Amino acid sequence: xxxxxxxxxxxxxxxxxxxxxxxxxxxxxxxxxxxxxxxxxxxxxxxxxxxxxxxxxxxxxxxxxxxxxxxxxxxxxxxxxxxxxxxxxxxxxxxxxxxxxxxxxxxxxxxxxxxxxxxxxxxxxxxxxxxxxxxxxxxxxxxxxxxxxxxxxxxxxxxxxxxxxxxxxxxxxxxxxxxxxxxxxxxxxxxxxxxxxxxxxxxxxxxxxxxxxxxxxxxxxxxxxxxxxxxxxxxxxxxxxxxxxxxxxxxxxxxxxxxxxxxxxxxxxxxxxxxxxxxxxxxxxxxxxxxxxxxxxxxxxxxxxx
Amino acid sequence: xxxxxxxxxxxxxxxxxxxxxxxxxxxxxxxxxxxxxxxxxxxxxxxxxxxxxxxxxxxxxxxxxxxxxxxxxxxxxxxxxxxxxxxxxxxxxxxxxxxxxxxxxxxxxxxxxxxxxxxxxxxxxxxxxxxxxxxxxxxxxxxxxxxxxxxxxxxxxxxxxxxxxxxxxxxxxxxxxxxxxxxxxxxxxxxxxxxxxxxxxxxxxxxxxxxxxxxxxxxxxxxxxxxxxxxxxxxxxxxxxxxxxxxxxxxxxxxxxxxxxxxxxxxxxxxxxxxxxxxxxxxxxxxxxxxxxxxxxxxxxxxxxxxxxxxxxxxxxxxxxxxxxxxxxxxxxxxxxxxxxxxxxxxxxxxxxxxxxxxxxxxxxxxxxxxxxxxxxxxxxxxxxxxxxxxxxxxxxxxxxxxxxxxxxxxxxxxxxxxxxxxxxxx
Numbered sequence: 001x002x003x004x005x006x007x008x009x010x011x012x013x014x015x016x017x018x019x020x021x022x023x024x025x026x027x028x029x030x031x032x033x034x035x036x037x038x039x040x041x042x043x044x045x046x047x048x049x050x051x052x053x054x055x056x057x058x059x060x061x062x063x064x065x066x067x068x069x070x071x072x073x074x075x076x077x078x079x080x081x082x083x084x085x086x087x088x089x090x091x092x093x094x095x096x097x098x099x100x101x102x103x104x105x106x107x108x109x110x111x112x113x114x115x116x117x118x119x120x121x122x123x124x125x126x127x128x129x130x131x132x133x134x135x136x137x138x139x140x141x142x143x144x145x146x147x148x149x150x151x152x153x154x155x156x157x158x159x160x161x162x163x164x165x166x167x168x169x170x171x172x173x174x175x176x177x178x179x180x181x182x183x184x185x186x187x188x189x190x191x192x193x194x195x196x197x198x199x200x201x202x203x204x205x206x207x208x209x210x211x212x213x214x215x216x217x218x219x220x221x222x223x224x225x226x227x228x229x230x231x232x233x234x235x236x237x238x239x240x241x242x243x244x245x246x247x248x249x250x251x252x253x254x255x256x257x258x259x260x261x262x263x264x265x266x267x268x269x270x271x272x273x274x275x276x277x278x279x280x281x282x283x284x285x286x287x288x289x290x291x292x293x294x295x296x297x298x299x300x301x302x303x304x305x306x
Numbered sequence: 307x308x309x310x311x312x313x314x315x316x317x318x319x320x321x322x323x324x325x326x327x328x329x330x331x332x333x334x335x336x337x338x339x340x341x342x343x344x345x346x347x348x349x350x351x352x353x354x355x356x357x358x359x360x361x362x363x364x365x366x367x368x369x370x371x372x373x374x375x376x377x378x379x380x381x382x383x384x385x386x387x388x389x390x391x392x393x394x395x396x397x398x399x400x401x402x403x404x405x406x407x408x409x410x411x412x413x414x415x416x417x418x419x420x421x422x423x424x425x426x427x428x429x430x431x432x433x434x435x436x437x438x439x440x441x442x443x444x445x446x447x448x449x450x451x452x453x454x455x456x457x458x459x460x461x462x463x464x465x466x467x468x469x470x471x472x473x474x475x476x477x478x479x480x481x482x483x484x485x486x487x488x489x490x491x492x493x494x495x496x497x498x499x500x501x502x503x504x505x506x507x508x509x510x511x512x513x514x515x516x517x518x519x520x521x522x523x524x525x526x527x528x529x530x531x532x533x534x535x536x537x538x539x540x541x542x543x544x545x546x547x548x549x550x551x552x553x554x555x556x557x558x559x560x561x562x563x564x565x566x567x568x569x570x571x572x573x574x575x576x577x578x579x580x581x582x583x584x585x586x587x588x589x590x591x592x593x594x595x596x597x598x599x600x601x602x603x604x605x606x607x608x609x610x611x612x613x614x615x616x617x618x619x620x621x622x623x624x625x626x627x628x629x630x631x632x633x634x635x636x637x638x639x640x641x642x643x644x645x646x647x648x649x650x651x652x653x654x655x656x657x658x659x660x661x662x663x664x665x666x667x668x669x670x671x672x673x674x675x676x677x678x679x680x681x682x683x684x685x686x687x688x689x690x691x692x693x694x695x696x697x698x699x700x701x702x703x704x705x706x707x708x709x710x711x712x713x714x715x716x717x718x719x720x721x722x723x724x725x726x727x728x729x730x731x732x733x
Contacts, residue, residue, distance in 0.1 A: 012510065089627055111628040112512040113582035132630075134512030169512060196515070197506030 006305040007126040009115045010135035011176035022297050023145050030293035042300050043072035046103045053079040053109040059129050063106050066295035091121045098122045125302045133167050139263055140173035142291040146283050150259050155182035160212050162188045163222030163271055166195040170263045175201050188212050192233045209244055218259035221246050224271045237270055247273040257281050310334045316356030320363050320679040321659040333685040336728030362662045363677045364396030364686035368669040369614035376405025381619040381706045383420040387429040389705035391731055393639035394688045394721025397430040403464040409436035409447040411455035418456050428729045432458045437467050437476045453483045458673035461488035468494055477537025486540040496520035503576040503591040516591050518546040525549050529556045541565035543616050545590035547600030554609040564672050566612035569645040572601045584625045584632035585711040602655050611668040615642045619707030637705045641712050647719025687725040694720050
C-alpha cells in the first residue's frame with residue numbers, strides 16, 4: 001500500500017484510504033514506541049531537514065523524535081539567526097539546503113501555501129508541519145488517531161472544535177480530515193472568530209458552548225491567542241472563559257462523558273480549566289505520544305512513494 | 307514608404323456615428339482623406355488588406371502602471387507602451403504611483419516626454435496626477451498645475467483617498483477643471499492585511515481575506531460626496547456585485563459617476579487562488595461567480611462604462627515568493643482585447659459596438675481625449691481580427707514583466723495592429 005501523493009501538504013482533498021493507511025501504520029509504530037528499544041532502521045541513510053520559519057517546540061521535537069527513531073539523519077534549521085534574516089528568499093534557502101542532498105523537507109512557516117510553493121522549487125518530499133492559518137495535517141492526523149483509539153472508529157463520531165476557528169490551522173485540517181472520514185463535525189466560538197463560509201465545508205456552527213456540548217462525544221479545544229483580544233476579536237479573557245471556556249461545571253451538566261483534546265500549549269483557565277485538562281476524560285498527553293507515532297508513519301509512507 | 311495608405315475592405319466600426327460597414331479608407335499624412343466602399347489604388351499607395359478585420363477608433367487603456375520613474379526593473383515607458391501597442395491600444399493613462407509620484411508638474415511633463423520618445427510616440431501617454439502630495443492621503447497635490455501640465459484625471463491609485471474630508475475637497479477642487487477623481491475603493495480598516503477575497507476559498511486556504519464590503523462602503527460614501535459636491539467621480543476596477551448595484555443606483559440619480567472593470571474581474575473567480583499561484587493575487591482581489599455575473603450585467607446595461615486593465619507589472623523574482631509576501635497585480639495590456647472578445651462578445655454579453663464603447667469611446671470621453679473615424683480627422687485606429695483563435699504565451703509579451711495568470715489560455719479574437727500619429731504597426 002502506498003500513499004497517492006509524495007508530499008503531505010494538507011488533508012484538504014486527501015483520499016480516505018490515504019488517511020486510513022497512515023492511521024493503521026501509526027498503530028505499528030506506536031507499538032514500537034512502547035518497547036524498551038524505540039529505534040528502528042527504516043529510514044537509515046535518509047536525510048531529513050526540519051525547516052522551521054516559525055517558533056515551535058512540541059511539533060519540532062515530535063518530528064525530530066519521529067525522524068531519529070526511524071534512524072534518519074536529521075538537520076534542524078530555524079529562521080532566527082539564519083540567512084533568512086539577511087533577506088534570502090524561501091526559494092534560495094530551500095534550493096541551497098537541497099543542494100546538500102536532502103531527501104525530505106519538513107516545513108513550518110507562518111504563510112499559508114509555502115509548502116505548496118516549496119514543492120515547485122525542490123525535488124524532496126515535502127511535509128507540512130503547519131503553514132500560517134491554513135493546515136497542520138500531522139496534528140489533525142494525530143487527533144484523528146486519538147479519537148479512533150477512544151471510539152474504535154471515526155465514522156459518526158461527534159466532534160466539536162472550540163475556540164478561534166478563524167486563525168487555526170489545526171481546526172481546518174481537522175475539519176478536512178474528519179469530514180472525509182465520516183465524522184460529524186461542528187465548530188463553536190465567538191462569531192468574530194468563525195470564518196466566513198466555514199459551514200460550506202460541512203460543519204455546523206454554534207455560538208454557545210452549552211448548546212453543543214450535550215450533542216458531542218469529543219471536544220477539541222483550541223488555544224486562544226492572547227493577541228486576538230488586543231485585535232478586537234473579543235472583549236476580555238474573562239468573558240471568553242465564561243462563555244467559551246471548557247470547565248468541570250459546564251461538563252457536569254451533560255449526562256455522558258466527553259473526551260477532551262487540546263493541541264497545546266494550553267492557556268489554563270482560559271479555554272480549558274485546569275481540572276478538566278488534568279481530569280479523567282482528558283487525552284491531551286496521549287495526543288502527544290500519538291503525534292510521534294503518526295509522524296513516524298507519515299515519514300515512512302512518504303519515503304516509499306515515487 | 308509611402309505617406310498615403312489605403313486600407314482595403316475593412317469593417318469600419320465607430321459606434322459614435324453608428325458606422326458599421328465594409329469600406330476602404332484612404333489616409334494621407336496621418337489624416338483620413340476619404341472613406342468610401344471602393345477607392346481605386348494607385349501605385350504610390352501603400353495598400354493594406356483588412357478583409358474580415360475590423361477598423362475601430364483607437365483603443366485607450368485608462369488604467370495602467372508604467373512604473374517609470376522609480377521601478378524600471380518592472381516596466382519602463384518604452385516597454386509599457388510597446389506592450390500597449392501590441393495589445394491594440396493607441397493611448398494609455400498612467401497611474402501616479404511611481405517614485406517620485408506624479409504629484410507635481412515636472413513628473414507629469416517627464417512622463418509625457420518619455421511617452422513621445424517611446425516607439426516613435428505611437429501610443430499616447432496621458433498621466434493621471436496624484437490627488438494628494440506623495441499619495442499619502444493628507445494634503446491636496448497641486449491639482450491645477452497638474453491638469454495644466456497634461457494630467458487627464460486624478461488618483462492616488464494603489465491606495466484610496468480614505469479621509470472623507472480630503473475626498474470631499476478633491477472632488478470640489480478637481481471639479482473646477484472638469485477632470486475625474488479616480489478612486490481606488492478600499493476601506494483600509496476593513497481590508498487590513500487581506501490578500502484575497504474573503505469567503506469560502508480564503509477560509510479554506512487560511513489566507514487573510516479582503517471582504518467585498520471594504521470596497522462597497524467606500525463607494526457608498528464617495529457617491530454621497532459626489533452628489534453633495536457635484537464633482538466628477540470615477541470608480542477604478544469595480545470588483546463586487548454590491549459595487550455595481552451602488553453605481554447603478556447613483557447613475558439613476560444623474561450623479562456624475564463612471565466606472566471601469568478589469569478583464570480579470572470578469573474572467574476569473576477566487577477559486578483560482580487554490581493553486582497559490584501569486585499571479586492570481588491582485589487588488590481588488592478576484593471575487594466570486596456571483597460578482598462576475600453582476601459585473602457582466604453591469605457591462606451589458608451600461609452601468610460599467612469602461613474596460614481598463616490595471617496593467618501592473620512585477621518582476622519574476624518579486625512574484626516568485628509566498629502568497630502573502632507577493633505584490634498585488636498582473637500585467638494586462640496584451641490579453642485585454644482577447645479576453646473581452648472571448649468572455650463578452652463571443653458569449654453574446656456585449657455587441658462588438660458596445661465593446662468599442664468600453665475600450666475607446668467611453669474612456670476617451672471620461673478623460674477628454676476623443677477620437678472619431680471621419681474624413682479630415684487624424685487616423686487613430688485599432689485593427690481587430692474578431693475570430694482569430696490564439697494561445698496566450700507570456701514569453702512573447704512585449705511588457706518587461708510576465709506576471710499573467712492567463713498563460714496558455716486559448717482566446718478568440720485579437721488585435722492585429724494600430725495606427726496613430728501617422729505610424730502603422732501591424733504585428
